[in-house]
Amino acid sequence: MKLGVTGDVHGDLYFKKIYKAKKLGFTHLIVCGDFGYVWDGSLKEQRHLDFLNKIGIQVLFIDGNHENHELLHQYEVSDMFEGRVHKIRDNIIHLMRGEYYIIDKKAFWCMGGAKSSDIVYTMYNGRKKYRIEGKHWWKEEIPSQEEFEYGRFNLEKHKYLVDYIITHTSYPEAIFKVSGNERFDEVSEYLRDIEMNVHGKFKYWYFGHMHCDVDIKDSNTRCIYNDIIKL
Numbered sequence: 001m002k003l004g005v006t007g008d009v010h011g012d013l014y015f016k017k018i019y020k021a022k023k024l025g026f027t028h029l030i031v032c033g034d035f036g037y038v039w040d041g042s043l044k045e046q047r048h049l050d051f052l053n054k055i056g057i058q059v060l061f062i063d064g065n066h067e068n069h070e071l072l073h074q075y076e077v078s079d080m081f082e083g084r085v086h087k088i089r090d091n092i093i094h095l096m097r098g099e100y101y102i103i104d105k106k107a108f109w110c111m112g113g114a115k116s117s118d119i120v121y122t123m124y125n126g127r128k129k130y131r132i133e134g135k136h137w138w139k140e141e142i143p144s145q146e147e148f149e150y151g152r153f154n155l156e157k158h159k160y161l162v163d164y165i166i167t168h169t170s171y172p173e174a175i176f177k178v179s180g181n182e183r184f185d186e187v188s189e190y191l192r193d194i195e196m197n198v199h200g201k202f203k204y205w206y207f208g209h210m211h212c213d214v215d216i217k218d219s220n221t222r223c224i225y226n227d228i229i230k231l
Contacts, residue, residue, distance in 0.1 A: 001030045001104045005166065007208040007225035008064060011036030015052060022057045022219075028103070029057055030095070030231075032208035032224055033064025033112055033168030038072050038088060042090050045114050053089035060093045063112035064168040064209060069140035081108075093164070098151025106163040106231065111151050111194075113143045114169035114209050115185035148190050160198045164231060170207040170221065171195040178214045178223045 004026040006017050021029040037049055052059065063072060072094060075086040081101035086094035095101065101108045116137050143151075155162065169175065171191040172184050195205075205221040206229070214223045222229070 001028055002026045002102050002229045003030070003106075004147060004228045005030040005032065005164075005224060005231055006208050006228045007032050007213075007223075008034035008066075008211065009036060009061075010034050010066060011039060011048075017050065017226075017228065018055055018057060018059060022055060024228060026057060026228070026230075029059050029228070030108075030206075031059060031061035032166055032206055033062050033114070034066045034208060035061040035063065035094075037065055037092070037156055038094075039068050041068075041071050049089055053091045055091075058091045058093065059196045060095050062095050062110050062168060063097070063143040065114040065116045065137070067138070067202070069138040070191060073140075077158075097147045098154055100154040100158055100162070107158070107161070108164045108166055109151070109155055109162045109198075110166045111147075111187070111191070112144065112168050113141055113147075114187050115142060126145060131216055138191075142186055143190075152194070153193065155197065160201050162198060162201065165194075165198065165202055165205040167191060167205070167207045169209045170205065170223070173224070174205070174207070174216055174219060174221045175210070177216050177219075178210050178212065183210075 002025055004021055009017055009031055077084050078087045081103050083099035083101040084096050095110045097112050099110050159230055169187050173189050175183055175188055206224050210223050211225050213225050213227045
């Protein structure tokens, strides 16, 4: 197994990062949220998923804020990597919130979700447009209290020892160093507490959401977007 991690793909129909990872010899690729290929359940979308499934690399993704969370959670829960997953296809796997996985003899803790900052956005003609709940965004983008507690429980069970942490957003100190502004939300505040407990007990923390590639080496934390990093 050759395992890599990358940032948001947003349902790219050219599958650029997926093909890049395959060309680099990766057999498995983790996406740090905003996967975007499970969006409307249409026949066209199913064909895209079927095509992605046959590219020849297993894609493992956490959810971001730009997902259809209602549709995503209609998939049956399966056991994989010693944790729970949604198996979208044989080679398309949703790594669920708060789960602790063993992948290629490495321990991973995952937490998807983040608050959308673009519910109101500016169109190309300068007009403002609102995303519609249940169509363009879902309130489940923020994990529930039960999901937060489940994630904490799984880390406590393993004495907060973990190789890699995979999240969509990150803890506030990392966000501030990456973006230069305070895009904090309920998830980042929760992750602040997680970071305090895992400090010094993990190899690296990878997150997406910010659409940039910034390595915070003194914190073993990396915001990832275009890069593909070997784990």
